[in-house]
Amino acid sequence: MWTGNEQTAERSSTAYRYRWFADNEARETSPVYAALTASISDDPEVLALIERLPEPKRQPNLLLGAVRLHGGPIDDHSRFRAWLLHHWDQVEGTMRSRSTQTNEPGRCALLLPLLCSLPQPLALIEVGASSGLCLNPDRYRYLYDDRPPIGPSTARVDLECETSGPVPFPEGVPHVAWRAGIDLNPLDPADPEDVRWLESLIWPGHHSRHQRLRGALETARRHPVRVVRGDMVEKLDDLLAEVPAGTTPVVFHSAVLPYLPEAERREFVEAVQERSCHWISNEAPGALPYALPASAGHRSREFVLRMDGHLMAMTAPHGQYLRWLP
Numbered sequence: 001m002w003t004g005n006e007q008t009a010e011r012s013s014t015a016y017r018y019r020w021f022a023d024n025e026a027r028e029t030s031p032v033y034a035a036l037t038a039s040i041s042d043d044p045e046v047l048a049l050i051e052r053l054p055e056p057k058r059q060p061n062l063l064l065g066a067v068r069l070h071g072g073p074i075d076d077h078s079r080f081r082a083w084l085l086h087h088w089d090q091v092e093g094t095m096r097s098r099s100t101q102t103n104e105p106g107r108c109a110l111l112l113p114l115l116c117s118l119p120q121p122l123a124l125i126e127v128g129a130s131s132g133l134c135l136n137p138d139r140y141r142y143l144y145d146d147r148p149p150i151g152p153s154t155a156r157v158d159l160e161c162e163t164s165g166p167v168p169f170p171e172g173v174p175h176v177a178w179r180a181g182i183d184l185n186p187l188d189p190a191d192p193e194d195v196r197w198l199e200s201l202i203w204p205g206h207h208s209r210h211q212r213l214r215g216a217l218e219t220a221r222r223h224p225v226r227v228v229r230g231d232m233v234e235k236l237d238d239l240l241a242e243v244p245a246g247t248t249p250v251v252f253h254s255a256v257l258p259y260l261p262e263a264e265r266r267e268f269v270e271a272v273q274e275r276s277c278h279w280i281s282n283e284a285p286g287a288l289p290y291a292l293p294a295s296a297g298h299r300s301r302e303f304v305l306r307m308d309g310h311l312m313a314m315t316a317p318h319g320q321y322l323r324w325l326p
């Protein structure tokens with residue numbers, strides 16, 4: 001007898017997860033990853049290896065990042081498969097010890113108009129900061145559409161961002177008087193192994209993202225930013241207590257909340273709303289407990305930019321565009 005659980009079981013299976021990733025995550029922007037993950041979803045031997053890992057460690061991004069870290073071939077499934085079966089112990093070791101910590105400085109182009117709209121100078125706290133590259137928004141140069149560049153001419157990173165809607169373009173970068181981050185596992189921009197991991201997490205073919213990452217890491221090595229090790233809910237108050245007088249505290253995050261169990265996510269949202277700080281979030285639509293109105297016209301893979309919980313804009317996941325809402 002069919003109990004209704006079969007469909008749920010199918011959806012939670014590793015095969016379904018890899019097929020879903022191929023069709024919904026990778027198809028548009030990385031044909032190489034789409035082809036590999038589609039083949040994995042039909043490969044019982046490879047799926048059995050992946051299923052030796054705990055459930056949260058079975059992510060396609062983690063597997064593919066680990067394979068690339070160890071120099072595995074990714075352009076042909078047979079070669080990929082043969083290599084993976086031979087090097088599984090190495091790949092498994094990396095998947096167990098690392099996690100997906102993609103750090104995308106391009107997201108600063110999404111935050112900039114909001115940061116500049118607040119009373120200056122700012123005290124920035126990024127939760128889920130990875131290697132802290134989004135804590136340097138005043139050290140990058142911004143190219144919005146065909147507008148004159150914003151930011152220091154000496155910047156090592158140019159962030160290109162297409163816009164639409166009534167974006168409140170700033171005249172310059174924000175004045176950041178103090179900054180710090182929190183991460184479960186801060187990555188060090190000066191550690192060659194951490195840098196190799198960050199590079200392995202960028203999908204093949206995303207050349208401009210590699211270039212941005214290198215420039216932002218170089219910036220971070222010149223201007224080291226403190227990222228405290230720990231859980232964002234537990235450490236938030238410690239950092240808020242350090243914010244210098246006379247600055248505007250801003251807590252922000254992007255692509256972080258899905259990593260938190262639902263109860264902790266709720267706890268964080270309640271905590272940040274109760275503190276006297278501004279709060280900027282750039283997350284996938286379901287990550288916050290707010291409904292998205294149909295008028296937002298959400299497109300596949302778009303993030304939602306909010307300030308103090310209010311809907312401001314829809315954004316591209318890596319900062320490629322900013323769609324300000326009226």
Ligand SMILES: C[S@@+](CC[C@H](N)C(=O)[O-])C[C@H]1O[C@@H](n2cnc3c(N)ncnc32)[C@H](O)[C@@H]1O
Binds near residue numbers: 100102105184232255
């Ligand atoms: C996908 S990365 C995003 C990094 C950065 N926010 C960005 O937009 O480039 C998510 C980061 O959140 C961190 N993280 C996940 N859960 C966390 C928690 N409970 N407390 C602190 N950091 C956490 C992970 O370690 C990882 O570095």
